[in-house]
Each structure stands twice: as C-alpha cells, then as structure tokens.
Amino acid sequence: MVKIQSRKMLEAGDMIESNVQRSLVAREGDTAGRFQIGEMPPNVRRFLQAISSEIYSDITGIERQEYIASLVRNFSEEWKRILKTFLAGFLEQMITVRASDVDIGGAGCAGSVWFRVYGVKKPQRKLGEYPLDYSDILIHNLLTDYQREYLFTHRNLDFSYAIAVDGTTTRFRADVYFDLDHMALNMRYIPNVIRPFKDLGLHTNVVRVVSLETSKSGLTLITGVTGSGKSSTLDSIIDANNRSMDAHIVIIGAPIETVHTPKRSIVRHREVGRDVLSFKDGVVQALRQDPNIIVIGEMRDPDTIMTALEITDSGHKVFSTLHTASAVESIDRIIGEMPTGEQERTRIRLADTLNCIVSQKLVPNSSGTRTLAKEVLLITSAVRAAIRNGNTGEIYQIIFESAEYGMITLEQDLLRLVRQRIITSDTALHFANNKKRIEELLKN
Numbered sequence: 042m043v044k045i046q047s048r049k050m051l052e053a054g055d056m057i058e059s060n061v062q063r064s065l066v067a068r069e070g071d072t073a074g075r076f077q078i079g080e081m082p083p084n085v086r087r088f089l090q091a092i093s094s095e096i097y098s099d100i101t102g103i104e105r106q107e108y109i110a111s112l113v114r115n116f117s118e119e120w121k122r123i124l125k126t127f128l129a130g131f132l133e134q135m136i137t138v139r140a141s142d143v144d145i146g147g148a149g150c151a152g153s154v155w156f157r158v159y160g161v162k163k164p165q166r167k168l169g170e171y172p173l174d175y176s177d178i179l180i181h182n183l184l185t186d187y188q189r190e191y192l193f194t195h196r197n198l199d200f201s202y203a204i205a206v207d208g209t210t211t212r213f214r215a216d217v218y219f220d221l222d223h224m225a226l227n228m229r230y231i232p233n234v235i236r237p238f239k240d241l242g243l244h245t246n247v248v249r250v251v252s253l254e255t256s257k258s259g260l261t262l263i264t265g266v267t268g269s270g271k272s273s274t275l276d277s278i279i280d281a282n283n284r285s286m287d288a289h290i291v292i293i294g295a296p297i298e299t300v301h302t303p304k305r306s307i308v309r310h311r312e313v314g315r316d317v318l319s320f321k322d323g324v325v326q327a328l329r330q331d332p333n334i335i336v337i338g339e340m341r342d343p344d345t346i347m348t349a350l351e352i353t354d355s356g357h358k359v360f361s362t363l364h365t366a367s368a369v370e371s372i373d374r375i376i377g378e379m380p381t382g383e384q385e386r387t388r389i390r391l392a393d394t395l396n397c398i399v400s401q402k403l404v405p406n407s408s409g410t411r412t413l414a415k416e417v418l419l420i421t422s423a424v425r426a427a428i429r430n431g432n433t434g435e436i437y438q439i440i441f442e443s444a445e446y447g448m449i450t451l452e453q454d455l456l457r458l459v460r461q462r463i464i465t466s467d468t469a470l471h472f473a474n475n476k477k478r479i480e481e482l483l484k485n
Contacts, residue, residue, distance in 0.1 A: 081169055085127050088120065093174040102222050103193060106177065110189050113181040124182045129204045131168065132213065135230060136206065141268065143228050146176030147220025159410055160268070160403065173223045180217060180224040191314065192217055201296035201312065202228065209233060214298050231298045236273055238281035243399075244447025247417055250397045251278050253286045253333055253358055259396030260353045262340075264363040264371045270403050270413060271362045272298050275336065278360065282334060283308060289331055293323035294338035306333075313338075320345040324352060337361040343378050350387065353394040367451065367474050368398040368418035369436050372428060392428040395420050400451065404472045406463050414458060414472065416440065416451040437475070452479040459483070 092112055100108055116124075128145075131154055135143045140156035152171050153164035171179075181189065183202065192198040198217045203210050213228040249255040261278075263271045276299045279290060288306045295313035302308075309330070310316075317323040320337055321344045327335050340346045340361045353359045365371040372391065379387045398418040403411040418424065418440055427435045440448045455469040456479070466483050473479035 082127065085123065088124075089175045089178060092178055093172065096174055105222065106181075106219075106224065107193065109174070109177050110181050110184075110193075113178060114186065116182070121182055124179060128179050128183070132204055132211070132228065132230075133206060134165075134168070135228075136211065141230055145171070145226045146173070146180050147218075147223050147225030148173070149220050149225065150176070157268075160405060176226075177224045180226045183215075183226075184217070199295050200314070201298065212298065212300065214296055232273075235280045235299065235301075236277045238277045241274060241277055241413075244417070246419060246447035247397060247399075250419065251281075251360075253282050253288055256358065256396065257333075258353065258356045258358050260349065260359045260361070260391075260394045261397045262361055262363055262371055262395075262399070264365045264368070264398060264400040265402060266364060266366055268403065269401050271401065274399065274401065274413075275360060275362060276301070279308075279334075279336060282306065286333070288333035290334045290336065291323075291327045291330055291332045292336040292338070293317065293320055293327070294336075295320065297338075321348050324348045328352060328355075328357075332357065334358045334360065339363070340375070343380070343383075346375055346378055347383070347387070350390045350394055354390055366400065366402075367437075368400050368416055368440065369433050371398050371400060372433050372436070388431065389429055392420075392425045395428070402451065402472055404455070404458070404464055404468055406458075406468075407465070412458060412463055414451060414454045414464075415449070416454065416474075417447060417449050419443075419446055419448055421446060441478075450475070450478070452482055455479060456482045 095112065096105065096109060131143055131145065135156055138156060138158055140158045142157040142162070144150055144155040144162070151164070152173075153166065154168040154171070155162055155164050184192065184198070188198055188200060196219050200215050200217075202213045202215045204213075205211070211233060212231040214231060216227045218225050243251075250259070251261055263275045263278075265271045279292070279301060282288065283290060283301055283304045283306045286305055289309070290301070290306050291309045291311065292301070293311045293313065297310045297312040300310055311323050313320060313323065317326065320339070320341070324335060324337060324345065325348060335352060335357055337345065337349055337359065338361070340349055340363055349359055349361060363371050363374060365374050372395075375391055376384050376388050397420065399415055400418075401413055401415040404414050406412040418436065421439070421443070423439055424436055427433060427439065437450065440450050441453065444453075452473050452475050455464070455473055458464045459466055459469050469483065470476065470479055
C-alpha cells in the first residue's frame with residue numbers, strides 16, 4: 042500500500058477519534074436498527090458527516106481511499122456493526138422487491154442506490170442520496186484489512202458477503218472497484234433456494250451426461266453473459282448429484298456463492314483468495330483430495346483452462362462456466378485463449394474431454410419476469426470431428442438437426458417459448474444469436 046505522507050492526514054488521524062466522539066452525542070432513541078425506506082438514522086447521518094469532515098479536500102486519488110480506510114480501521118466495533126446494519130437495510134429491501142443486484146457508490150451512481158429488477162436497472166430515489174465520501178466509508182467498512190490491501194493493489198475485489206434475514210443466512214456475491222478514484226460496489230443476491238433440477242427441462246441424454254451416476258468423467262460447460270443464470274443452473278446440477286450419489290464434490294469459486302449442505306456427498310467449498318490462492322491452485326490441489334466432481338467457478342485464463350482440460354483428461358468429472366453467448370463461441374473462446382503454439386493441442390484435448398455445453402439467456406416473459414432460454418450441445422462423434430478439424434462453423438447446423446439426441450439451438454428454444462406464448466416474437470428476435478435463422482423460424 043502507498044504510505045500516507047501528508048501532515049494534514051497524520052494530524053487528522055491523531056484527532057479523528059476525539060472529534061467524532063464530540064460530534065456524536067447519541068440522542069435517545071437513535072438507532073440504525075432495521076432500514077426504513079427514505080430514512081437515514083440520525084446517529085448514522087451525524088457519524089458519516091463527522092468522518093467526512095475529517096477528509097481534507099487536497100487528499101486525492103488512491104491516497105484518499107487509503108486515508109478513508111485508515112479512519113474506518115479505527116472505528117469502534119459498535120460503529121462498524123451499526124454501519125453494516127444500515128447497509129444491510131439496502132440488501133433486505135433488495136430482496137423484498139426481488140432485485141438481483143444493487144449498486145452503490147462511485148460517480149456513476151450519482152449519489153443514488155440502484156437496483157436491477159427483472160433485468161432493468163434503475164435508481165431507487167426513496168433510499169436517499171449519498172455523497173461520494175459517505176458511500177466510500179460504507180463500502181470500506183464491509184472489508185477486512187487483507188481485502189483492502191488486495192483492492193488497492195489490484196483495483197478490484199471479488200468477495201462473498203452474508204447477512205441474517207429473519208434468522209436465515211442470506212448470501213451475496215460482491216465486487217468492489219474504483220470509479221473516478223471513489224469506491225463502487227455491486228452486490229448480487231444469491232437465493233437460498235436451489236432451483237429443482239427437473240425444472241431445467243433438460244433432455245434425458247443431457248441428464249445422463251451431467252449425472253455422476255451415468256457419466257464418471259468429462260467436461261460440462263454452463264455458459265452465458267453476465268446475469269444469465271449460469272450459477273443457478275450449475276447449482277441445480279451440483280445439488281442433483283449431491284442428493285443422488287455417495288461422492289466427494291469440490292467447488293472452487295471466486296467468490297463462493299451458494300453453499301451446498303452435504304447430503305449424500307461430501308461438498309467442499311474453496312474460495313479463491315480465502316481458502317486457496319487461485320483457480321489453478323485449487324484445481325491442482327483438488328486432485329490430492331480424492332474428488333469425484335470438481336467444480337471450477339469460471340475458466341477465466343489460459344492456465345485455468347489448460348489445467349481443467351488436463352484433470353478432465355485424467356478421468357475426472359468437471360463442471361465450469363464461461364462468459365460466452367453460444368456453444369460454438371465457447372469452443373472458439375477456449376481454443377483462442379491459448380498461445381498459438383498450444384492451440385492445436387488444446388483443440389484435440391477439448392474434443393476428447395468435452396461432454397456437453399449448455400448456453401443460456403434469461404429473457405423477459407409475458408408475466409413481467411424472466412424465462413430461461415437455452416442452447417444445448419452434446420458431443421457426438423460428428424461434433425468431435427468438427428472440433429478436431431477446426432470446423433467449428435459446422436457445429437451450429439449439427440445442433441439444429443440433432444433434436445433426437447437432446448440438442449437444441451437457442452433459436453429453436455426461443456421459438457418454443459413463442460409457441461407456448463411465454464415470450465413474444467419481438468423478444469425472440471431481440472435475444473436470438475442468429476437473427477436470420479430466428480426470422481426464418483418465426484415465418485414458418
């Protein structure tokens with residue numbers, strides 16, 4: 042971390058505790074308590090005002106955030122708890138209105154708290170306005186010293202966060218980053234209820250591939266853009282195996298989202314940055330832990346991709362995710378991530394180890410919520426040959442013509458939703474990957 046040199050900063054650090062205490066004579070009845078819409082508890086407001094008044098205007102950039110972190114570090118445990126309780130009010134309100142995400146802080150939020158509800162992100166004016174220093178303080182108060190050091194070094198931090206709601210632990214995936222020298226926070230709600238596996242509507246051939254009972258090895262990918270429900274689908278698959286098999290499941294995530302209660306299987310949760318240093322380390326170490334299933338939260342770099350292919354090739358069952366919009370794009374992305382000299386070897390290994398790709402989107406439906414639309418690729422001999430020979434452009438047509446095997450293109454699934462009157466034709470056209478093909482299907 043950058044050392045603080047400013048004399049003003051050092052002097053302010055010496056007197057912060059006494060100044061804040063003088064300005065915070067608690068009024069009878071003041072409480073952070075449970076969050077009430079449009080109301081900041083008076084003691085919280087006075088506290089944030091007092092802390093903000095100690096931050097000199099000539100402190101800018103990373104030094105300003107390091108200074109705020111030093112002030113937060115010296116808060117009493119009681120004030121840390123009060124501020125966390127206040128911020129938890131946003132999260133409780135988010136759950137109440139069925140928002141998937143909340144955004145706080147940074148210039149981009151313009152002082153407001155934002156919710157994403159059924160795919161639409163809007164400011165929540167009733168939740169009040171928050172100057173940048175206020176939101177900086179609230180965000181820093183969520184972090185440990187180790188997390189702050191990581192944030193200052195990498196300018197980004199992923200972590201898991203949990204609060205108690207009605208006596209139940211509720212988890213969130215959090216991301217803190219810099220926005221014009223100020224702290225910005227996104228939190229995504231992780232539902233406590235895992236979607237039943239049968240609700241995914243997968244063909245029996247796909248069910249056999251993702252089940253440890255009938256398929257002991259191979260790589261299955263769940264892909265989609267951010268917010269497409271990849272984690273929920275993967276959790277459903279993990280839960281189904283956990284309920285049906287006497288096995289050992291190792292989950293490596295950054296961060297860990299859903300925590301699976303062991304049923305018939307041992308389930309290990311290893312969070313990158315907390316329980317293990319990297320995805321690659323977690324995967325390599327998992328080999329010495331006698332696993333049946335290894336879940337890699339995301340294949341985000343060449344080292345992780347190559348390691349995942351190697352352990353799958355050694356006879357393990359592996360699940361992972363990719364930020365790609367289609368099955369063909371997923372294959373091309375994996376190969377393209379490799380150095381030129383490694384691409385041919387990766388292509389052959391991928392053809393040998395890949396079992397299935399489920400690529401999905403959440404699309405607006407007629408009831409005002411969202412519905413899952415998916416593309417499913419099963420690796421048949423024809424698909425393996427196309428991957429090995431570098432003819433991935435042929436794979437889309439193979440999927441289109443292989444419904445009897447359990448395959449379906451995204452466009453075919455969107456057409457199904459239109460025919461069932463779940464979505465409109467315009468929605469199908471908007472969310473299709475292949476616009477020409479969906480137009481043809483809708484005409485017919």
